[in-house]
Each structure stands twice: as C-alpha cells, then as structure tokens.
Amino acid sequence: MLADNRIKTVTSVAAAPADVPAKGRSLWRDAGRRFMANKAAMTSLIVLIGVVLFTIIGPFFAKWSIEKVDWSVVGNVLTAGAPSFETGHYFGTDEVGRDLYSRVIQGTQISLLVGLVGSAIAVVVGTIYGAVAGYFGGRLDSAMMRLVDIIYSIPYMFILILLLIVFGRSFIMLFVGIGLISWLGMSRVVRGQTLTLKNREFVEAAIATGSKPRDVIFRHIVPNLLGIVAIYATLLVPEMILLESFISFLGLGVQEPNTSLGALISEGAQTMQYGTYWQLAFPLVFFITILFTFFFVGDGLRDALDPKDR
Amino acid sequence: MAPVLTVKDLSVRFALHESVVTAVNNLNFTLEAGETLAVVGESGSGKSQAFLALMGLLAKNGSVSGQALLGDVDLLALSKTELNQYRGRDVAMIFQDPMTSLNPALRLKQQLAEVLVLHKGQDQKQAETSAIEMLERVGIPEPAKRANAYPHQLSGGMRQRVMIAMALLCQPKILIADEPTTALDVTVQAQMLDLFKTLTEDFGTSLVLITHDLGVVAGVADRMMVMYGGRPVEKGTVDDLFYDPRHPYTLGLLHSTPHIAKRAERLDPIQGMPPSLENLPKGCAFHPRCAFAFDRCLAERPALTQLENGREKACFHEGPMRYGKVA
C-alpha cells in the first residue's frame, strides 16, 4: 500500500497556480462556448429548432387533414386553392385539393426523420465498425474495409429501387435502404481517425496500463472521435434528406397519402406550369431552410470542435 | 565600432479573445559585428517572439513597437515589401524544424537558386552553381548530386545544413538561429555547432542563437542574454554569466542543467514553473520562484542596471548568492 511515511520523503511539489478552479474545463464545454460565439451557426440552430417546433405545434392549428380532399377547390385550384386564411388552407392546396399546410408539416417531419434515422444508423454502425477495423488493423481491417468498398461499388440506387419494388414501398424499406448505405462514409472517416488516434501515446498508455481492447476502443478512442462523428453526422442529415427526396422525386419514396418534402417538391414542380407556384414554393422553402441550417450547424460544429489554434 | 543591430524598446503584443498579452517587453540590446549572442530562456520567455518580430514573421494577432536599427534602417518601420529586400539578404533566420521552411515540392538547387536570383539578380545557371558551392561549404557530401534531391530525401541533420546554406547564400550580416539543434542527435548537434563556429568566422556573420540549452551556449556564444517573462534579466559575456551569475534565475538555470562530469545525487532545480504571460506576477516576475526574494521584489519591478564589464542585471538582490535547497 502507499504508506504515508514514504510519501513524506517527496519534497518537490509542483507550485500550484493561485486560482485553481475546483471544476475543470472539459474540451466539450470549450467547444460549446466557441459554438455559441458563432453567429451563423447559432442562428441556424435557432431556425432549425423553430422548424422542428413548428412541425410539432403546427398540426394543432391545421383545419384539414393530410388526406381530406376539399371538394370546393377541386377543378379550380388556381384560384380557390391558393393560400388563404379564410379557407383554412394556409399554404393553399395541392392539385387534387388536399391541404398543403398539413402536407408540408408531415413532409417536413418525414424528411427530418429520414435524415436523423439515417444519420443515427451511421453514427452507431459506422463508428463501431470503423473504430474496430482501425484499432485491430491488419487482415481484419482489410477485410472490413473491402466489404465497405464492395457495398460502395454497387449502384445503391438500383438496389434501393429493387428493394422498394420487391418488398413494396414502405417506411421500413426506405429506412432499411438508407441505413444500408449511410454508414459507409462514416466508417471510413472513423477508421482513418482511429488509425491516427491509435498511434497517440495516450492509447499506448492505456494498453500499457492493462486496458482490454474493448476498453481502449470505447473509453479512449471513441470519446476522442465524437467530435468528428458529430460534425459528420450533422452534415449527413441533409445528405440523407436529399437522398430521400431524390427517391421520392422518382416516385419510389413514401406512399400516398403520406408524403415527404421530396414528393411535395416533385408534385409542385409538375404543376408549376399551371401557375400554382405555392405548391412548389412552400415545400421548397422548408427543404432549403433545413438543408442550409444543417450545413451551417455542421460547419459551426467543425469550427468549435476542431480549432486549429488550440 | 558601430553595432550591426541596435534594438530599442522592442515590445511584442498579442491580441487574444479578451485580453492583450505582452510577450516581449521593452527589450534593448545590441549585436556587434561578427559576435555570437545567445538568447536563453524557457517557454514563454519571449525569446523567439522578439526575433520573429524583427523578421516580420509574427502571427496575425501580433503587433510590435520599438526600433530595430540595421545600420540606419529601422526594420520595424519598413513596409512588407521593403522588409522583403532585407529579409534573406541582410538578416536570415533558421528554425528548429527545417521542414517547415523548405518547400517539399522543389529540388534543393531550385530553392537555393531562387534566393540568389531574387536578391542578387544572378541568372539561374550561375545561381545554381553558387548554391552547390554553398552546400559544399556547409559540409554536405556530394553536393552536386544532393542538390537534385527533394527535402524529404534528406535526414534531419542534412536538412538543417541545407537551411544554413540557404541562410548564408547572400552572406547576411546577421543570422538568427531559433533552437537550431534541439531536434537533432547529440553527435549531429556537435557537428552543427562546429559548423556555426567556422561559418560565422569565415563570413563574419553575427549569430543570434536562441536556445534553452546552456550546454549549447557554452561552446559557441560570446555574449548571452537571459530572458524571463518577456524581459531580459541578465546580460553579459558567457564567461561572466556562467562563472559568476548575478541573477538568481541564471544561477537556477545553471544548477538545473545536468553536467556529465558531475554526478550529483540531486539537481537543485528552480522551484515552480515559468509564469503564464497572461498572468505575470507583480513586481519582479521571477519572485515566486526565487530563493532570494524579499519585500521589495514583490512590490517593485527591478530595472536592468549596468554593472562592471558591460554586464547588466535586473535584480534587487545584492551580494553573493549561496545556492542550494532552501530548508
């Protein structure tokens, strides 16, 4: 045991700075402070929260459901279906007379959900997969990364379309399809980072102090990866939203009467020529807002978590 | 004889998020022709920043005031383009890590020749020949062959030799070397120090050797300036400062340096650590670590005062210093 009498022999004590705060400043808190100081990122975050709140609160003010057809507008969408408070169609109606306000809210919800789920799958699967491959290295690493290369090389759109056709168009299939590919990029990024981290002395120190491989990965490597994972995940959300929109644009996304921003934009684009511009404008505004804010938040995170002049 | 460089009231400040930090505070010194001046200090002493400022190489948030007279030209008053004429031609600087100053994509002879073409207006062919000659002078074997190599193909010691060759190409009046041997092995370090000695003698160049290693200073330098917390605390000839240090910090540094010939059971280090520039102690910046500090040191900052033999010190303590562990 560490006997007290032995400790007494030690005389060289580090001089302590006079103002030692009891609680340390973690790197996360530093990053938080830097993020807050970034105006573009903070504004984007607030706007993004606003959009999310709108999708939650918005439905309470809706006068129409997503599928109810307003027969009074049918056939006269251009004039009767325009955005108006009197009719209760705040955003107007779509070509068949359904309330666009409700549909945009639902589309936004679904797009956000797709983005977040795709990104979450990437975070969990990609981080673990990449960290394991990078940490153990050698043959395991080669095998795991070649698998990623193979999946990458298959035209995923083709697979996705096949999946949706064979198993039918459903939410589950859409998530499966997006989940299948979303983690690939993440695993590569994480593996690369792990390779540099594992040569850092603190990882060697952990091994030298008897840590098990699992502990080394989850206690020492992964926490140091979280910065880059957070950045990448944030930037992945809009990417997933775009992917879903593209699928929906092709008409293979969520099934009617459900909708997503991609599907709404697709419909809006087709009817633009009749002058019902709002059918394109509203979903597009939400879509662009979400994409921009995510990109800015991701950029802000990158600046906050990865300052070059630390 | 007039000194080659006279620095007056040099201050270097850095603007941080919420405050301004003074890295170098009212530094005054002269550099004589052909002499080697060692600037000694620990991290945060301002020893590198002072000379980066002279070269116009401060970080973006840095600002400088004072005068640095090279002949009758004030380097600090020059515009960036004007300074470029002097940089490399009259004053050259080499760094601890030569890789940061060598362009990895250019062959050595291209990089070296570029300097001559720029400053001396030589044509390419002539410049390359002089470059190869200079490589030979700094002890690079097979210089004509090595001149075609890229920087990454050389060892650390060779790269540092190339840097010295490049710095001496225009035969500058002053060569500033910032920790030039710190990253090198002892055997290579010894070779480099020898090289500095012969080259400064051959070219009559004044050398400023910035280092934390007193072992390096002892063999090469004529005079030295010890810096602490952004200010010089003692100046004088190397012999005076090594054999008869008058500032407790100089004395402490000497006692902290292990000497191969003396195997002491314990070293007598200076207690505590170098102060942060953001939070310099009041009075004498060294007082919290000083074994000889008294009331006055806490309240007042000692100014640099003249002593015999041209030496200077900034300390209130008078009389002999008996060094050893304070009970």
Place this chain on the structure above:
Amino acid sequence: MNQTPVNLLEIRNVKKTFSISGGGFLSRPLTLTALEDINFTIRKGETLGIVGESGSGKSTLGRCILQLLSPDQGQVLWLGQDLTKLPAEEMRRRRQDLQIIFQDPLASLNPRMTVGEIIADPLRTLRPELSKEQRRERVLKTMAAVGLLPEMINRYPHEFSGGQAQRIGIARALVTEPKLIVCDEPVSALDVSIQAQILNLLAELKDAFGLTLIFISHNLSVVRHVSDRILVLYLGRIVELATGDEIYLDPRHPYTRALLTAVPIPDPKLARKRSIDGLKGEIPSPINPPSGCTFRTRCRFAEAQCAETRPPLETLESGRLVACLRWREIEAAEPIAGSA
C-alpha cells in the same frame, strides 16, 4: 530487504524487425532491423540508462520489454517467467508490475478524461476489486506523492503545463505500485528548470517505492545523472554496457567515446577547449546496415577486419559489456585522460 542483487528482468537474444513498404506501388516490402542480439539483465532496485541516437532502437527496446511490441525472437524473462510466451490475459494482469512514462506528457493523456479518471484508469482495469472510494483514495495519495494538489483531480490535461502533465503521467504509472517503470525520454520535452524537478521527483519516488527504472534518453548528461548502469545502443545493437562512472571515465567503445565528446558541456572554458571526436556523418539507415561492425562507417579507428567480422559482445571485468574488435588497441593508442 533482500541485499543480494536479484535479476528482475533478463533480456535474451531479443530481435525485432519491422516490415515497411518499399515506397513504390509494387515494390517489395523492406525489412528494418530495429533490434538484434540484445542480451542484458536488470537488477532489482537499479536504474538502467539506455542511450542512443534516434534510430538506435532505444524506444523499441523499451516497448519490447513491456510487450507493447512483441519481439520476433528471444525472451524477456520477468523474475524467470518469459513474458513473450504469456497469454494475453495474463500479460494484461502482469502490467500491474511494469509501467511506462512517455516523452510527450500531454499526448500521453487522454484529452477527454479528467486527471482523476486518467490516474484511476489502471486501477479500474487491474484492480477491479477496489471500490470507488478506495480507488479515489489511492488516486489522491498518488497525486500527493508526485506533487499534485488534490483540487486538480477534476481538471482536464489541457489545463496543465508540460511539467505538471508529466507528473500526471508519473502518477498513472505509479498508482498500481509497479516494480519496474520504463521512462521513455521523460524530460526531453520539458523546460530546463522543470526537467530538473522531474528528474529529482523520479529519484525520490524510486527511493520511496523501491522502484527499478529503465531510463531511455538521447541525452547522455541526463542518463549519467540518474543511472547506475548505462547501456549504449547503436543501430539496434548493444555496443557497451557499464556503470555510469565506467562509461564516463573509461569508455571502451569508440562510439561511446565519440558520444561523450559530443555531449554539450555547460562550462564555456571546457566547451571551447575540446574538439569533437571526429564522429563524421549520421547514423546509417537500419534498412541497409553496414556489414561487420555497424559503427565502422563512422569510426575513425575502423580497419578492414571491422567490415568483415561482426564484433561479439564481450563480457569484461566487473561484468561490463563491450562490442568492439579493437578496443584494447584503441585504448593503448589513445588512453582517456581520466576526466575531462
């Protein structure tokens, strides 16, 4: 206390090679021999210094002893037990006795963990039977032993200076009460005044805890200051092993002689007087080492025989080792004055 010297560690015939890519896309991988024919013992309670230039294999040797790298061949006997043959799980538990301190104090601390978590980490894995309170108590005791204040326990590494960060690294190595600590250039990244503090701290801890130290450094002055015996490595081979005084006053190998003359002396008059001992050039590449004696390319005493025969590691009086064919002739021709 056991007064007779006990061999805590015995290194037998250790060899370590690395395979590195040949540079080109299809070129064959090259073999770099980092260590070869390494034989020596470490006695309980001593400090063994290992010196050598970069590329001499000194850090690789430290890591082979700790099994952070596994040697290609040879044995690392810890109290008679071969660590290279130990199953992973047993080796993991053995790490309680063998610890390491790193060169770059900040890089060796996990930036996301507090000081308390860092120092407690070895206890978590090696002493799982300890309760949280017991662990904390031991962390605080160890922090006190290395001169860290208890209120620093919740702070993060980046809030510390290099010297204090190195104290944290030492506390982590010390907390499991190891018998042997490998110090890999523990002071070379620190300020001069802090270096001396850390060297003193290590010496004090060694006495207080009865540690055995392996002190790896390129700085012969520092090694001489702390070590009982010094091992000189050149291109992955032992060229000389002797006590500090023997190495300094009576070096046998021309490389040791050359190293001694290259060491900077903080004494202007001595420094000006002496000339460096003709050690030309730099350490050759370990991918393609010279034949025979690997030092011959830089040795001013080298003869034809040095290129043909690899000098064996000779055991001399008092157990010192030297690997040079001509050391007797060299000593007769140019005796060392005794002291510089």
